[in-house]
Amino acid sequence: MAARVALIGIGMGSDAHVRAIAASENLVLHGVLSRNQQRAGAFCKTYGEQHDAPVPVAYADLEALVADDAVDFVIVCTPPDARADIVNALCAAKKPILMEKPVERTLEQATAIVERCEQAGIPLGIVLQHRMRDASMQLADLLESGRFGPIGVVEINVSWWRPQSYYDEPGRGTYARDGGGVLISQAIHPLDLALSLCGPVSRVQAMTRTSSLHRMEAEDFVAAGLDFANGACGSLVASTASFPGMPENIAIHCENASARLQSGQIEVHWRNGEHELLGETTTSGGGADPMAFPYVYHQRIIEDFAEAIATGRDPAVTGRKALDVHKLIAALVRSSKEQQAVSVN
Numbered sequence: 001m002a003a004r005v006a007l008i009g010i011g012m013g014s015d016a017h018v019r020a021i022a023a024s025e026n027l028v029l030h031g032v033l034s035r036n037q038q039r040a041g042a043f044c045k046t047y048g049e050q051h052d053a054p055v056p057v058a059y060a061d062l063e064a065l066v067a068d069d070a071v072d073f074v075i076v077c078t079p080p081d082a083r084a085d086i087v088n089a090l091c092a093a094k095k096p097i098l099m100e101k102p103v104e105r106t107l108e109q110a111t112a113i114v115e116r117c118e119q120a121g122i123p124l125g126i127v128l129q130h131r132m133r134d135a136s137m138q139l140a141d142l143l144e145s146g147r148f149g150p151i152g153v154v155e156i157n158v159s160w161w162r163p164q165s166y167y168d169e170p171g172r173g174t175y176a177r178d179g180g181g182v183l184i185s186q187a188i189h190p191l192d193l194a195l196s197l198c199g200p201v202s203r204v205q206a207m208t209r210t211s212s213l214h215r216m217e218a219e220d221f222v223a224a225g226l227d228f229a230n231g232a233c234g235s236l237v238a239s240t241a242s243f244p245g246m247p248e249n250i251a252i253h254c255e256n257a258s259a260r261l262q263s264g265q266i267e268v269h270w271r272n273g274e275h276e277l278l279g280e281t282t283t284s285g286g287g288a289d290p291m292a293f294p295y296v297y298h299q300r301i302i303e304d305f306a307e308a309i310a311t312g313r314d315p316a317v318t319g320r321k322a323l324d325v326h327k328l329i330a331a332l333v334r335s336s337k338e339q340q341a342v343s344v345n
Contacts, residue, residue: 003306004030004070006059006095008086009077010043013100017075017127020299022051026306030072031057033065062086066093073098073123073309075302080105081177087113091120098125098305098315101188103322105179107330107345114319125305125315126322129297130193132304135264135279139252140197142259142266149255154226154234156194158187161245164214173216181218183208183329187238190248192317192325198234198252200324203227205341206236206332213241224332225341236332 005027007014021027029047034040040058048055059065065074066089073096076086080102090097097117103110103126117124130136142148160182171177178185195201206224214220220241226234249262257270264282269275282294301316308315331344 002026002028003072003309004028005302005306006031006033006065006068006071006074007056007077008033008062008065008074009079009082009100010034010040011077011079014075014077016293016295016298017077017302018047019295020302022047022053023295024299024303026303029053029056030070031059031065031068033059033062037061062089066090066095071095073305075127076100079171079177080109080179081171083113084109087116091116091122094120094122096123096125096305096309098127098302099319100127101192101322102179102184103319103326105175105177105184107323107326109179110323110326114323117319123305123309123315124319125301125308126317126319127298127301128189128192128317128322128325129301130189131196131317132297132300133264133282135261135266136193136197138278139259139261139266142268143197143252143254148252148257148259151198151228151230151232151252151254153251153253154194154198154228154232155251155253156187156190156226156234156236156238156248157250158182158190158236158238158248159242159246160186160238160240160248161243162186162214162220162240166240167214167216173214173218173220175218178218180329180333181210181216182220182238182240183222183332186240187222187236188325188329190238190250191236191328192322194234194250195324195328197250198228198230198232200229201226201234201328201331201344202229203341203343204328204331204335206335208333208336211239211241213243222332222336224335 044056076099167173208219208222224236247263251260265279
């Protein structure tokens with residue numbers, strides 16, 4: 001039986017979720033909650049017409065959603081500042097939660113949400129879908145095989161572009177609504193992926209800035225040196241001021257080979273002179289259109305969450321796992337503010 005999903009928030013970030021649910025035989029969009037019920041009603045009608053599917057319920061309020069026993073789990077796509085009360089209500093109703101990144105605006109607030117779900121015994125998954133890309137999983141397997149040898153150097157580059165109109169939306173790029181800029185809204189994806197591939201970062205030295213190319217409160221540029229717990233060193237450069245925007249990439253230099261992950265492909269240069277190109281090119285939303293990426297990775301993470309609930313296992317990215325990238329982002333911000341190297345808590 002298909003899992004019945006309720007969606008909270010129908011802004012830009014929900015688009016990939018909606019397309020993913022519509023494309024899946026294992027998922028049904030059962031209901032939708034928005035701050036504007038009239039907009040939610042129109043959204044549900046359009047969804048039914050476009051996808052030849054039953055029209056989802058347009059909930060009047062959060063109380064109506066939590067009272068609906070037909071809901072198997074809830075996807076939360078609201079801005080980070082609107083999460084706490086929603087999570088409390090869903091925990092009280094014992095409804096599993098799949099939440100868009102970031103968990104919350106700060107490490108402390110994110111930790112509070114994770115602990116609230118753990119105390120209530122509620123499954124919490126986080127949408128960090130870059131882990132679900134074919135090339136990401138293939139590179140993880142290659143690293144785990146040991147063929148590359150020990151990791152020596154890691155390079156993380158996020159040269160993205162967002163026009164000023166993107167930051168002109170009220171609240172976007174602010175600490176009050178989003179919790180920051182390029183780090184927590186964009187670079188969080190490749191940072192989380194790098195941690196899953198290379199292990200935790202133990203120490204950072206960073207510089208964060210708001211460039212002259214954007215009018216916004218938080219940072220649109222960061223450069224940092226990284227010390228990994230396994231002894232590797234690395235670098236991070238992340239920006240939304242890099243016109244016209246390039247695909248993010250992670251390069252991992254090991255004893256026996258170097259691998260670069262970019263645009264869905266892995267380029268491997270072996271020390272013995274051999275060269276391999278694995279995977280297929282895909283898009284990532286690094287340019288002016290933030291939604292220019294395939295929905296299949298969202299579909300995988302949503303279907304994984306549905307299966308995790310059905311079988312009682314952990315989802316691919318738990319709330320607890322997602323705190324690792326929040327800790328790294330908090331350390332990067334603190335390092336820049338203190339103008340010195342700091343340990344990752």
